[in-house]
Amino acid sequence: MSQPSEIIPNSSVEVKTIAADLNSLRESLEEQVPYTGGIHVVKPEDLVIYYDVDGEMYPRRIDLGNATEEDLLGLAAACDQATFGVNQKDVLDESYRKAGKMELSKFAARLDVVASGLVDAISADILEGQDADGDKILRAELYKLNVYGPDSFFKAHKDTPRGETMIGSLVIIFPTSHTGGALTLEHGGKTWTFDSAAELSARAVSPALSYVAFYSDVTHAVERVQTGHRVTLTYNLFLVDKYTARGGVIRPGPSPESAAESALRKLLANPAFLPGGGFLAYGLSHQYPMPQYPIPPPKQRKILTDAQQKPASQLGPVLRLLKGSDARVRTVSARVGLATQVKLLYHSGTNSHEDGHDVLADGPIHTEDVHAGFMDLLDEIEKMGVVIERGEERTLELREQAGWWHDEVPRRVHDPVPVHWVTKITEHTRVHSTYIAYGNDASIGHVYGNAALFAQVPAFGQGIRG
Numbered sequence: 001m002s003q004p005s006e007i008i009p010n011s012s013v014e015v016k017t018i019a020a021d022l023n024s025l026r027e028s029l030e031e032q033v034p035y036t037g038g039i040h041v042v043k044p045e046d047l048v049i050y051y052d053v054d055g056e057m058y059p060r061r062i063d064l065g066n067a068t069e070e071d072l073l074g075l076a077a078a079c080d081q082a083t084f085g086v087n088q089k090d091v092l093d094e095s096y097r098k099a100g101k102m103e104l105s106k107f108a109a110r111l112d113v114v115a116s117g118l119v120d121a122i123s124a125d126i127l128e129g130q131d132a133d134g135d136k137i138l139r140a141e142l143y144k145l146n147v148y149g150p151d152s153f154f155k156a157h158k159d160t161p162r163g164e165t166m167i168g169s170l171v172i173i174f175p176t177s178h179t180g181g182a183l184t185l186e187h188g189g190k191t192w193t194f195d196s197a198a199e200l201s202a203r204a205v206s207p208a209l210s211y212v213a214f215y216s217d218v219t220h221a222v223e224r225v226q227t228g229h230r231v232t233l234t235y236n237l238f239l240v241d242k243y244t245a246r247g248g249v250i251r252p253g254p255s256p257e258s259a260a261e262s263a264l265r266k267l268l269a270n271p272a273f274l275p276g277g278g279f280l281a282y283g284l285s286h287q288y289p290m291p292q293y294p295i296p297p298p299k300q301r302k303i304l305t306d307a308q309q310k311p312a313s314q315l316g317p318v319l320r321l322l323k324g325s326d327a328r329v330r331t332v333s334a335r336v337g338l339a340t341q342v343k344l345l346y347h348s349g350t351n352s353h354e355d356g357h358d359v360l361a362d363g364p365i366h367t368e369d370v371h372a373g374f375m376d377l378l379d380e381i382e383k384m385g386v387v388i389e390r391g392e393e394r395t396l397e398l399r400e401q402a403g404w405w406h407d408e409v410p411r412r413v414h415d416p417v418p419v420h421w422v423t424k425i426t427e428h429t430r431v432h433s434t435y436i437a438y439g440n441d442a443s444i445g446h447v448y449g450n451a452a453l454f455a456q457v458p459a460f461g462q463g464i465r466g
């Protein structure tokens, strides 16, 4: 068995430097904590809520800075039972979520998250990785009031995205006396706990409330409340254009992305790095909604020109919505003069992973053309995109997934474009297509394209490397 040439170590100093620089780029992009939380000092009147009670003519007033047990029981009694979303339906299931909820039409909160500085406080963290001079700000829209009495909880879930530009959620926890009800968050295999009750009682600042904001793709749960009442307001967070946003606040100062930027500049200045050009590739660390792809009927497709058929823009909305370290890739790349694009990575191999190629496409594969089975599908995949080199990192990864490997015998001759995977491909954001697979019987086969970020690097001596 001989190893494929691409993973034979080359002892030249240049190659070592490339590995070290790729490593600093990778480390600088390491996943940040996907939430932010703390205590926010407010004015006494910010803790006041007016709410309707069925059958009563006038609203009631509750001061959540000084609420008695009786006041809180009154608020809890005015709530409906909280539901949660399953397959676009609201479901009531007390084994999954036990809490009271009040719709926007039934209450008015004095708290103004923009004026009180809370949106500013979370923006620096939630917009981390976005371009400091960028034109995006956060808008918080009040969504609901919840009351978690004794034994209330909400099991692990992700919040339903409301609209294309929703980036996360903000939860405000009022300083009512309670224990338990910590929020646990999970992302990328790591978990965090934010115990707002403990935070509030540990800090003797008053009046103050506790807040936590997290990205939409973060799984979270509210642990059982042991005593007292945990009263919250939840807000949906949208990423909006600074110039068109109503009443927004511009995020504070630039956050330096300098480590990533200098590693990238050093790579580009190195003549041995992608000498003939290629791609820097980054797996997405967050999840994004993928647009739905209507497949044009065959007759209409015949008369479309190539340019009209070009589906590159279909992935454009994902690029605009990038969060956290994904956004940082785009920002840092732009600073050094590299444009990034979201593309789909298809693999034209069989289950052994070792054969076949990595293929980059600007849109989902047109599987409706595939009628002759699996090999025809592989052809179709290779025709519709750019075949890229595996590179050392990805070859090792595929080999690990397969659990074994053998000599690589390419199925066809190609001219693969060199690529360096800075961070591993993920399966958070993928497009799924079906095709008709012929075996003993015709059946439906499935093929996935995983979205990732790609920066096209010019050949040494050209463009920004000139």
Ligand SMILES: O=C(O)CCC(=O)C(=O)O
Binding pocket: 146, 154, 159, 171, 183, 220, 221, 222, 232, 234
């Ligand atoms: O109350 C919290 O901390 C989180 C509530 C929540 O996850 C939700 O309402 O979707």
Ligand SMILES: [Fe+2]
Binding pocket: 157, 158, 159, 220
């Ligand atoms: Fe939630």
